[in-house]
Amino acid sequence: MNCGVVVFPGSNCDHDCFHVLKHVFKLHTEWIWHKGGQDLSRFDLIVLPGGFSYGDYLRAGAIAQFSTVMKEVIGFAESGGKVLGICNGFQILVESGLLPGALMQNHSRKFICKTVLVRVENARTPFTQKCAEHSVLNIPIAHHQGGYFIDPEELRRLEENGQVVLRYCGSAGEVTGEFNPNGSVGNIAGIINAGGNVMGMMPHPERCADPAWSNLDGQLIFKSIIHSCQNGVSV
Amino acid sequence: MLAKIHVTFKKGVLDPQGKAVHHALSDLGYKEVAGVQVGKYMEVQLNGISEEEAQTRVKEMCEKLFANTVIESYRFTLDSAE
Amino acid sequence: MLAKIHVTFKKGVLDPQGKAVHHALSDLGYKEVAGVQVGKYMEVQLNGISEEEAQTRVKEMCEKLFANTVIESYRFTLDSAE
C-alpha cells in the first residue's frame, strides 16, 4: 500500500502523519510537495495533514486550495483514490469543494487543543470500518477554525446519506451542545463525500496512534483505511 | 486602480466574532449597540488594466479567494483615482 | 444608525496576510496586482442616539476595542438611513 503525505508551506502535522504511516503501520510512505508535478495514481491513500498552510491567512485552507498539488489531488479523488484530510486538511477539502460546507472560527474564538470524545456515526466507510457502530473514540483536537457549517437543506442530505461520520459527544455517546467544542452544526467532527472516498475530520487520529501513548483510538482510523485498501470495501 | 473589497457573513450564518464584540461593548457600557457584524476589508492595488477588465478580474478573485461563498458574501468598488 | 468601521494596518507596519494573499494572487496569474492590504470591517448598529453622540461614542469604541492603535488605524462613517 502506498501512502502520500502532502506538504504545503505551513503544514505542520505532516511529519506526524508520515511518522504514523511509516513507522507505526510500516506502510510505504512518501512526501508530496505542494508545487505538484508528481503522478499521484500510484498512491492508495493521500493525506492532507494539519497545520497552517500558507499561514492560514485570510481563511484556513483558502490559499492552499489553489496550489498545484490540489489540482492533482482533485483528479486523484475523482478517479476514486482515497483522500483523508485532517484538521487543516479538512479545511482545504471544503475550500476546494471536495467536501461540502465550510469551517468557521470556533465559537470561543480561541484555538482549542485538548482531547475530546467523538461518536462514530457511520462505521461502514473505508475510514471507520474497524470501529464499532456508535462507538466513542478519544481523539485530540487542535484548531482555531473547526466549526462545521452547512445550510440546513444540505445538512439533511448529508445526514440521510450517512455522510456524517463523526460527532462530538459525551462519554456515553450523548450528542449535546455541552460536548460541542467549537460550535459545529449537529456536533459534526468529520464527514465523507458522497463517493465514500474523501473524508475530512477535525480531530487528529495521528495523535493517538503511536504506542508511546496509552490512548490508541486513532489507530482504528488508520487500520480501517489499510483494511479497505487491501480488501476493497463497498460503501 | 484600487479595488476595495468587503466580505461579510451571509444572513443566517452566526458571526461569533460579532457576537463577542457586541458582548464586550455592552460590558463596556455601550448600551446603544444593537448588533455587531465583523467582516474583512481588502484593498487590492491594480496596475495597467482597464476598469472593465478590473470588474471581471476582481469579481473572480472574490469568488475564488477573498470570500468563501458558502458562508460569506462580498461586494467591491473600484476607485480609479487611487 | 449604522456605523461602518474600517481598520487597517498603519503605514510601514508589516501586513503578513496581505503579503500572503498577494503572493497567492500572483501565483494564480493575477499579474496586475501590485499590492494587497487585508484589514477588518465592522458594522455596528446603534439605537437611540444622536449622530453627534454617535461620533464620539464610535470613536471611543474604535480606540478601545476595534483598533489596536499601536499598529492599526481606523476610520468610520455613520449612516443614519440604516
Added chain:
Amino acid sequence: MKVRSSPDITPDIVCQHGLTLEEYRRIQDLLGRVPNLTELGIFSVMWSEHCSYKSSRYHLKKLPTEGPRVLQGPGENAGVVDIGDGLAVIFKIESHNHPSFIEPHQGAATGVGGILRDIFTMGARPLALLNSLRFGEPDHPRTRFLLNGVVDGISSYGNCTGVPTVGGEIYFDPCYNGNILVNVFCLGLVPSDKIFLGNASGVGNPVIYFGSKTGRDGIHGASMASSEFDDSSEEKRPTVQVGDPFTEKLLIEACLELMKKDWVVGIQDMGAAGLTCSTFEMAGRAGTGIDLDLSRVPRREEGMTPYEILLSESQERMLVVVKRGMEEEALALFRKWDLDAAVVGEVTDKPVVRIFENGNQVVHLPVELVVDGALDLERPAARPTDLDAINRIDLTEIPEPVCGDEVLRKLLASANIASKHWVYEQYDHMVRLNTLGLPGSDAAVLRVKGSKKALAISVDCNSRYCYLDPFYGTQIAVAECVRNIVCSGGMPIGLTNCLNFGNPEKPEIMWQFAQSVAGLGEICRFFDIPVVSGNVSLYNETLGEAIYPTPTVAVVGLLEDRSCHTTQWFKESGHLIGLMGLTLEELGGSEYLSVRFNRVEGKPPHLDRVLERSVHEMCLALISEGLVVSAHDCSEGGLGVALAESCISHPESPRGAELHIESTIRHDACLFGESQSRILVSFPENNREAVEEKARIMKVPFAVIGKVGGDSLVVNVNEEEFIREEVATLKKLWMGALETYVR
C-alpha cells in the same frame, strides 16, 4: 578612510540614542574621531543594556557554566547540552516584556519568533516552547486585556510554526501592574556534531541575507527594551513589530534543509539590533571583518536610509555565511521556500565592518570596539533600608482558622494557583508527537524520537520570595524548578535563566540583582547544574515603581528511560500517600498570607540545600525503581494545595483522599505554609516497606500520611478534622477560576 558625514551630533542626539555623554566621549576616544549618525545608531543599539549586558556582565561571570555535558555555554545564540546517543539539546529563555506591555499580542508573538530563531539558527529543530508570564493584579483594569493579548499572541505564533507550547507558569501580582513580564523558552534537538555557530569566518566568503524584507519597523527596539517606561512611552508605539509566523515556519524548514549542506560556515538570526548586531557579532566571533552593501538588502519600503536599514528590527530575517561559490545554490534553496534572499556582503580579513550604499561608504567601524567596547559597569549596590521591616512578621497577629475548608477553596480559586488549562488549551501542545507529559503536571515531558530517552522541562520563579530575599528567593526558584523535574522523573542537566529586574542605576535594584545572581551561582554549583544560557531584562519599572526581582529559571532534565515519566495526580484508590521533607512553621511570603490577609512580608521559607538534594535523589530513585506512581512537589499553597491538586488534576477521574497528619505547629502553617524540599508521593501499599527503607538510607524525613480514596479530600490534623471538601467541588473551583476571570 572616507565615511559619509552627517549632521552634527549634539548632546541631545546622543541622549535620544540612550547613550550617556561619557559613553559618547569613550566612543570618540576609541574611534579617534567623531562618529557619523549611522555609526552613532550602531553604538546606541550595540552598547545598549540589552545587547552589551554592561550592568550585568560583571556579575554573570560568576555563574558556573561548565560541565561534562556542556557543548556550548553562554555567548552563542543559545546553550548546548549533550544528552548522549549522538544528540544534544539547545535551549534558552528570553524576555519580551516591554513590547508585550505596549502591544500584548504582537509583543508576545514576536517574542516567540525571536527565541525560536535563536534555537534553529544553531541547527536544531525546535522541539518545545514554554513561557513564564507575569501580570498585574487581576483587578487592575488592564490585566484582562494584557493576559488575553499575550496568550493570543503566543498561541497564534507558536501554533502556526508547528512548535508545541508544552508548559509554563503565570503569576499575578500588583508589582507587575505597570510592567508585565513575558519570558519565552525554547528547546531544540540536534545531532551533537551538527551544531552551527554565528561565525563569519573564511575571507572572501559571501554573506547572504534571507527571510522577510526589511521595513521600518522596530527601529530603536533594542534601546527601548533598555529604558524605563514613563508616560511618554505611549508615543514610542510604532516601534512595535508585527510577526509573520508563516514566514518563520518557512525559515525553520529552509534553515534545517540548508544545514544539511556542508557549505554553511556560520549563521545567525537578526534579533534585537537587526542587521547591525548579526553583522558585528558574526565578525566578532570569527575575528574577521565584513563588507556589507546595503543597496542589495531586500526592502519592504522605499527610500529607507542606511540608518534605518541597519537598525530595523523587522522580524523573520537571518544572515548566513556560506563557502565561496555556493551562493547560487543557497539562493535557489531559499527560493524553493519562497523566501527573499540576496548576497549582501563578504567576509574580509581586517576586523572592521565597512558598510556601503550605492558605492558610498557609510560606516567604518572596528568590530571589537562595537562588540566589546561598552564598559562593564560595576554599579553601586545597597540593601534596601526597608527590607528589615518587611522581613519581620509576628505570627501571633495572624488568627488561625478553625477549619481549613474555606482557605483551601480560596487558594484553589486564586489566580496564581488555579488551573491554567484556559491558557494551555490555546496552545497546540501535542504537535510533532513528542509530548508524553502534557501541561497540567509538574514538568512537561518530551520523548526523544529514535531513543529511549525523554526530556523534562519546567520554568519557575516565585518573585515574592525574591523580593523578600533575592539571594534565597533565587535559590528557591532553582530548587523548585529542579523539584518539578525530578517529580516527573528527570535528572537535571542544564539551566537557563531570564533575570527580570528594575532600574540598575538604583543601588537597591543593583543589590537585588547582585544577590540574586550570587544565589543562583551558588545553588547551581551545589546541585552541579551548569548555566548554559540566559538573558537579562532590566529597567522593568514604570514611574519609578520596580517589579519584584524576577529571576525566572528553566531547568532541563533527562530521563534515560521515558517509560519512567511520572505525573502528579493520584492514580488509584487504596494507594498510600507519603510526604518527603519537613514542614516547618513558615508563613512568610506565602500565597496564604497574600490571599487571606493581603500581606506580602516575612522571610521566604528556609532552604536546606542538603536536604533539598537528598529529596531530589530519593524522588528519582523511587521513580526509576518503579516504587511510586505519582509525585508532586509542594509549592504555592503548601501541602494543602499539593494534596488537592494531586486529587483533582487527573485529566479524567479525580480521586479523593484521607489524611492523618501529626503536627506540632500551627494548623495553617502545617497545611498552607510553603516549606521547601517537600514532595508528595503515592504508591501501592505493597511498596510501603521499600519506600520507607529508601527514606532511611537516603536520610530523608518521610511519613506515610494517608490513603487515596473516596469522593472527598479529608485532612485530619492530630486526629481532628481540619479539611473536608468534595473533590468535585474543589475541581470545579480550580478549573473554572481563570476562565471565569477572563470572561
